[in-house]
Amino acid sequence: xxxxxxxxxxxxxxxxxxxxxxxxxxxxxxxxxxxxxxxxxxxxxxxxxxxxxxxxxxxxxxxxxxxxxxxxxxxxxxxxxxxxxxxxxxxxxxxxxxxxxxxxxxxxxxxxxx
Numbered sequence: 466x467x468x469x470x471x472x473x474x475x476x477x478x479x480x481x482x483x484x485x486x487x488x489x490x491x492x493x494x495x496x497x498x499x500x501x502x503x504x505x506x507x508x509x510x511x512x513x514x515x516x517x518x519x520x521x522x523x524x525x526x527x528x529x530x531x532x533x534x535x536x537x538x539x540x541x542x543x544x545x546x547x548x549x550x551x552x553x554x555x556x557x558x559x560x561x562x563x564x565x566x567x568x569x570x571x572x573x574x575x576x577x578x579x
Contacts, residue, residue, distance in 0.1 A: 473506045477513045478566045484514070494546065495520045496526030501549075512558035513566070519549035 484490050493510070495518050500506055503571050511518040523546050533543045 468501075471511075472506070474513070474562070474565065475569070477506075477510050478562070478569050480481060480510075481513050481566060482570075490573050492519060494521055494526075494548070495552075496521040496523065496530075503552050504552075508555075509562075511554040512553045513562040515556070515559040515563075518552045520549045520552060522547035524579045552577075 484493075493514060493516065495501060495507055496504065500510075501520065507518060508521060526546075529546060533546075536543045
């Protein structure tokens with residue numbers, strides 16, 4: 466169980482780094498079967514990001530996303546995607562994960578230097 470949690474946290478830490486690098490992300494919508502069926506992973510995502518995570522109710526989120534991009538390029542508006550629920554972050558966990566993310570970055574820098 467602890468190894469699985471560490472793996473999930475590692476994935477989310479890298480995702481958080483990507484979101485930080487992009488900047489200006491207003492909301493996060495979780496899609497994809499593996500994520501949607503794992504409540505623990507959704508909670509870790511919200512806790513690491515320090516923000517609520519919207520959980521998609523769309524069973525084919527990737528296909529819908531591709532269709533929305535195509536419609537937008539054609540100048541056609543699309544309806545908002547349906548949401549199943551919102552996973553709220555636990556503020557007390559954010560600081561713990563922030564420290565762990567920094568440690569992960571430090572270890573990765575050390576590895577790169579070798």
